[in-house]
Amino acid sequence: MSDLTVWAVIIVLGIGTFLIRWSFLGALGQRELPGWVLRLLRYTPVTVLPALVAPLVMWPAANGGEPEPARLAAAAATVAVGVLSRNVILAITAGAVTLFGLPYILG
Structure with a gap:
């Protein structure tokens, strides 16, 4: 070019x-935006974040697109802690600890 x-x-x-x-x-x-638009805009982060994370969990490029147990467990731990505690920081921490701790424990 x-x-x-x-x-x-x-x-x-x-x-x-x-x-x-x-x-x-x-x-x-x-x-002033209509009320229905403001209601819909509240759900934008909730839909964008999983759309960004899901491919990295299910088809990670680091290992040729094959899902690995540590990533799946970390995603499950993040969702579980997030739903139960409704605390974003705690959910991210639980996912990070699981992602880095599980391979260390399993060897």
């Missing part, structure tokens, strides 16, 4: 990214 093509792609993508973000912040920033 030529330098002109690379810079054209960078500039077009930058403008596109700016317009996508501006459409929410600039155009809607001064307006």
